[in-house]
Structures are given as C-alpha cells and as structure tokens.
Amino acid sequence: MKLYRIARAEFAGDLSGRGGLLSPARWHNFMPVLYTSVQSSTCILEKLVHLEPDEIHHDLEMVEILVPDAASFLSVAVEDLPVNWSNYPAPRVLEKIGNTWLSSMRSLLLYVPSVCDPFSKNVLVNPAHEEAAALKILSISPFRFDKRLYNIKAKKP
Template identity: 30%
Template sequence: MGTIRVWRICRREYKDSAFSGEGAKLYGGRFNSEGLAAVYTSGSLSLSLLEMLVQTNDRSYLRHCVVFQADVPEFLVDSPAMTDLPEEWNQIPYGHASQDFGDDWLSSNKSLALKIPSVVIPIEYNYVLNPNHPDYSNLQIEEKGQAGVDQRLFT
C-alpha cells in the first residue's frame, strides 16, 4: 500500500489548528462552501507556497509560516478524471460549480482526500482533505518547522 505525501503551509499563529478545517469552514474555498470543514494541501511544498502567493499581495506573512507534511494512504484518495470535474472548476474567482462538487464529495465521506488539479499549475495536484472522514484521525502529520522562504520573494 503506497502513500501520497501532502504539504501545507500556514501562519505560525494557526499551526495548532492547521489540520482542523476550521478556516475553510468559516470562509469556504474552491471545493467547499462555508459551513463545511476542509483542509487544503498540495502535492509539493513549492506548489503549496505558490497557492499561498496567488491569494495575497502582502507577502510579509511568509516570514512567519510553518510547514507541515502528512502521508495519505493512496487507497483513501479519490482521483476524479478531468471529465468528472465541473466545467468551471478552475474559474477565477471560484464559484458554486466547484464548491458544489466539493460539498458533495465531503458529504459523501467516501474518501479521505480528493486529488484535484491546481488552478495555478494544472499539471500538478492539490489534495483536499476531509477532516470528518473516519480515517482522518489516523493521519500522521509532521510539523517541519519554519518555511524559510527566500527573501527575494518579499521584494
């Protein structure tokens, strides 16, 4: 049985709740509506950073970020084909089509993770984790320390 390593970067002050799904529950995201918990992760650390960078013009918070990794058993990952994603899954800003798709997946509890293409780099993948899945508590999450981002990103 193989695993998929996923990465998450968050501000230091949120590190204790980085895998709770509460932020996405409060504000919603591309693949979840407000009220549904989800944890957004990426298939690489660099993609996780890029996903953060496209969300803001203020990069100063990167000086205070923490990196996490987790290994998800492959058999607990749902990998829909591109043709199964809603037509407007990559709309900017995101809309109801992708949220409805994610909401249905989250509510079904059929898998721990949903593998989806990144809008930033569509040949790489993000993984939405379902914190309400029965196997979620078995995830091995490891804090890797401060992000250590190159200072050139701040200029």
C-alpha cells in the first residue's frame, strides 16, 4: 500500500514523526506521529486547509511511502465519534483517541476520517511502533500547490 505526505524539503525524508512533538493537531497532542493520506489529493487538501496564503511554502515535497500489505492497523469510524468531531478547532477527545492509540502500540496505522474529504481516509503512522522499520520511502518529488487553490483561499469571506 502507498501513503502520501507533504513536507518541507528538509523534513521530507524524515519518518521519525518528530514534528508531532512540536505541535498538537486533531488526532494527537505532542507525540511523535506522521499524518498521511491514502490519496495524494486528500493529502493536498489536508495540507492546504492548515495554511494561510502567505504561509504556503515553496519548498514542499510530496512523499510517497510504501507500507507492507501485512502492516497492522486499526480504524476509527465516524459513527463512533462525537457529533462535533469535524469542528475546528477539534474537540479534545480526538487528541485523547490519538494519544491513547500512539501509547498503546496496538498497530502501526490508524485510519481516521478526513474532515475536508469525507469520502477519504487519513492514516496516522506510529513511528515508535516496531513495524515502522519496514516503511520505505518510494519517492520524494517537488510539490507546488496549484495557484488557483490558494487564490480561492485568499478570497474567503
């Protein structure tokens, strides 16, 4: 299976999850983690929604990660989440779900619903899990957002 991630060039080859130690997000709070997506398009949307137009970096890379087919995984179903799970800022219970999963070492991957693409999944990767050593970077390619995407974002009401 392939997963996709967008990172700044200097961090593109780093699968340690150390960025997760620096800031919290929807599914974790100051723990090593990688946020990835099943589709590159979802990855693009997920990155874009967290950036203001003047924060869009021009040193981004699309990272394609190969995950062994036998990798362990768990899934979080929308039906099991609170009604406000997709709010921004995210309800704190989601951080608890992610941190509990990361600490438990129950699986390498955790499939979670995407807020910006309700027909797709994001995949959290636990870099501390014993199976993380089997992850392989297939490619790292320069990435630029299509300017039409951030022009739309700049025109928000």
